[in-house]
Amino acid sequence: MRIAVMGAGSWGTAFGQVLCDAGQEVTLWSRRPEVAAAINDDHRNHDYLPGLDLPAALGAVSDPRAALDGAEAVVVAVPSQTLRENLSQWRIDTETTMISLAKGIELGTGLRMSQVIEQASGHDPNRLCVVSGPNLAREIAERQPCSTVVASPSAETAAQVQQWCHTRTFRAYTNTDVIGCELGGATKNVIAIAVGAGVGLGMGHNALASLITRGLAEITRLGLALGAAEHTFAGLAGLGDLVATCNSPLSRNRTFGEALGKGRTVDDILASTRQVAEGVKSCRSIVDLARAHDVEMPIAEAVVRVVEGAATPVQMLDQLLSRSAKPER
Structure with a gap:
């Protein structure tokens, strides 16, 4: 070919x-x-x-x-x-x-x-x-x-x-399932920024695992609202991509979030690399898409606030932890 x-x-x-x-x-x-x-x-x-x-x-x-x-x-x-x-x-x-x-x-x-x-x-x-x-x-x-x-x-x-x-x-x-595969690939970048920020703030493995797991719940909710198959998010294009992107220092989105957690500004991080962290560009459009379909994505919304300068990573963490208690599913 x-x-x-x-x-x-x-x-x-x-x-x-x-x-x-x-x-x-x-x-x-x-x-x-x-x-x-x-x-x-x-x-x-x-x-x-x-x-x-x-x-x-x-x-x-x-x-x-x-x-x-x-x-x-x-x-x-x-x-x-x-x-x-x-x-x-x-x-x-x-x-x-x-x-x-x-x-x-x-x-x-x-x-x-x-x-x-x-x-x-x-x-x-x-x-x-x-x-x-x-x-x-x-x-x-x-x-x-x-x-x-x-x-x-x-x-x-x-x-x-x-x-x-x-x-x-x-x-x-x-x-x-093109919808599920594409949504998994796009939204995991946003969750990886949150996880990276947690790493930069010195959060432990329990907290990071919680962010990844609850992030997967957000991705799945949005996918189901848009017609994706639920099992896609338990596969390579869902959980697999999310785990790799959130855990690896090779991940541009994870390292971007880590730099934010350590106190660097968005403009400073972007100016220091040729590489594109897709979650920075797409976090706003993902949250807008979720709101248009009445889907709750608190981690993604918190990332948008940090990227757009409306909150610090510490404030992002406080906002997520202060949410009301509720059933897991």
């Missing part, structure tokens, strides 16, 4: 390597010419996966037309809030299979990433697929074993994508 991966950040690059390992012909598109040049000349992505060798077969370009020319499938690996703008600049054949790595909810519309692709590019939903799971990019690029979920309304499309990316170290499972 000739596959274009649009986005040469850490996740896009790592997934491009997976596709190469599975025998596909892959071209990475990088917005920055110097990143593309380094991938071609040094077989390294110095900015996003420093110190790791990439396959010689993994080529890169900075012209989107060159990446998309002749592509039979297109992987979108750009930040969620820039996805619509990027799609408006790319010419992608609607018969091409589209695979989304983006995890977020669009600000202003409340749309999931597959919905943005469908709306912006005119693709049939049955030709769309999302990839979600405990997929920390650096571990994948190191070829450490992991699992993921490829989800599409079409079981046939999901099975096709599974075949394209299944390797000895990257185990792909199929699912037809």
Whole structure:
């Protein structure tokens, strides 16, 4: 398969390597010419996966037309809030299979990433697929074993994508619950910020486990309100992704929250890295989506207050602990 991966950040690059390992012909598109040049000349992505060798077969370009020319499938690996703008600049054949790595909810519309692709590019939903799971990019690029979920309304499309990316170290499972997989991938980033803030404040394992568990309850409530299958949230795209993102120092959202807990400001943290912490951008849109469906998400709402400067991490913790006692379910 000739596959274009649009986005040469850490996740896009790592997934491009997976596709190469599975025998596909892959071209990475990088917005920055110097990143593309380094991938071609040094077989390294110095900015996003420093110190790791990439396959010689993994080529890169900075012209989107060159990446998309002749592509039979297109992987979108750009930040969620820039996805619509990027799609408006790319010419992608609607018969091409589209695979989304983006995890977020669009600000202003409340749309999931597959919905943005469908709306912006005119693709049939049955030709769309999302990839979600405990997929920390650096571990994948190191070829450490992991699992993921490829989800599409079409079981046939999901099975096709599974075949394209299944390797000895990257185990792909199929699912037809796109709503659940996308919501799990988007909302776990917000919960990870809260957990990271707890780490930065010196909270113990009991408190952090409570945040993760109650966070999963919030994610599940929102998913069920939007038509997702409950069992999805007990799987790789739900609990699996949540645990990895909340616990690993490789997680951008967890480390962002930890820095907040240690007293750094949002602007200071954002200015210190090229990496995008999707939960910072999507927390507001997730809370707005929840409110529109009368779903209570107190942890996500607390994260929004901190990110928007209306509360400190200490105040966030106090607000969560002062909530009234109630049954677990």
